[in-house]
Amino acid sequence: MNKKALRALLRERRALIAPESHGFTRPTGQGRRAPGLSQHQVDQLLHRTLGTYHRLESGNYPNPPSSLLRDIALLFGLDEQEWSSLCRFALHQDPPGPLHASSGKEIPGIWQEAVDGIEHIAYVTDASWDLLTYNSAFAELFPDGRVPTNTMRWMLLEPEARGTLLQWSTAWVPWIVPQLRAAITARPEDATLAQIEREILDDPEISPFYEEGGALVHPDGHERPLRHALKGAGWVSICAAQPMTAPGSRMFILLFRPGPERTAPTPPNLRADRTRAWSD
Known part of the structure; x- marks a missing residue:
C-alpha cells in the first residue's frame, strides 16, 4: 500500500463532493468546516461500519476488498485512470475490471x-x-477494402478470415481464443462479447478450441x-498497445513482409541506454 499517494487521492476527491448533494446538512455552529463529505458520511453512504473509510484513507486497512474500493470510486466519481491509481495505491495491482460498463468504448x-x-x-x-479507427493500409488487407466491424468475430467466425490468416487453426486461433476469454472475464456484462461467445459455442469448428481454453x-x-x-x-510482426483513457481498447500496428519465409531476424528488445544518459 502506498499510504501517502492513497491518502492524497482520496482526500482530494472526497473534498469535491458536497454533503448537501447526498441529503446531509452542513453544520452552522462550531462543527466541522472542512470541504466535502466527512469520513463518517462516506461510511453511511456506503453502508459500511463506522470507521471503515477512515482506516482506508489513513492507510491502516491492508488488502481492502476490491468491492469497497469500487464503491468508493463510484461514490467519488473517479474516472478509469483514477480507478487504476486507487487499486494500485491500495493493493499494488491493476483493477479487477473497468469501473464503468461504458469504459473502453471510445x-x-x-x-x-x-x-x-x-x-x-x-x-x-x-x-x-x-x-474504432484504421488507416488505408489496414483496409488494403481485405478484398475491395471491406473491413470487418468487429475484429474478434471476424478472426474466429468469418470464413474469409481463414484464407487471410494463414495456418488459422495453429498460428492464430490458439492465441486469439484466450484473449476473448480474458475480455469476457473482465466484462461479463458486455453484450457484444457475450454474443460472440454464443456464436462460437454454436460453431462446431471453433467451439472445441474455445472449450479447451x-x-x-x-x-x-x-x-x-x-x-x-x-x-x-507473407508474415506480419505485431505491435500492440492500449490507449490510456480507454481500458480494454487496443491499438495494433502490423509490419507486413511478403514471402513464404520469415525474412527478417527478430530484433533485440529495446532498453534505455543508461551509459549515454549519464555521459550527456
Whole structure:
C-alpha cells in the first residue's frame, strides 16, 4: 500500500463532493468546516461500519476488498485512470475490471490523425473488439477494402478470415481464443462479447478450441503468417498497445513482409541506454 499517494487521492476527491448533494446538512455552529463529505458520511453512504473509510484513507486497512474500493470510486466519481491509481495505491495491482460498463468504448478523436500517419497497417478496437479507427493500409488487407466491424468475430467466425490468416487453426486461433476469454472475464456484462461467445459455442469448428481454453499470451511481438489482398502471402510482426483513457481498447500496428519465409531476424528488445544518459 502506498499510504501517502492513497491518502492524497482520496482526500482530494472526497473534498469535491458536497454533503448537501447526498441529503446531509452542513453544520452552522462550531462543527466541522472542512470541504466535502466527512469520513463518517462516506461510511453511511456506503453502508459500511463506522470507521471503515477512515482506516482506508489513513492507510491502516491492508488488502481492502476490491468491492469497497469500487464503491468508493463510484461514490467519488473517479474516472478509469483514477480507478487504476486507487487499486494500485491500495493493493499494488491493476483493477479487477473497468469501473464503468461504458469504459473502453471510445478514444479521443486525435487518434484518427495519429493512425492515418502510420505507414504500416494500423487500427484500434474498443473493449468489445469493435473497430474504432484504421488507416488505408489496414483496409488494403481485405478484398475491395471491406473491413470487418468487429475484429474478434471476424478472426474466429468469418470464413474469409481463414484464407487471410494463414495456418488459422495453429498460428492464430490458439492465441486469439484466450484473449476473448480474458475480455469476457473482465466484462461479463458486455453484450457484444457475450454474443460472440454464443456464436462460437454454436460453431462446431471453433467451439472445441474455445472449450479447451488456453493461457493468455498477448500478441505484442508475435510473428504470424498472413495473406494480404494486394501483396499476397507473407508474415506480419505485431505491435500492440492500449490507449490510456480507454481500458480494454487496443491499438495494433502490423509490419507486413511478403514471402513464404520469415525474412527478417527478430530484433533485440529495446532498453534505455543508461551509459549515454549519464555521459550527456
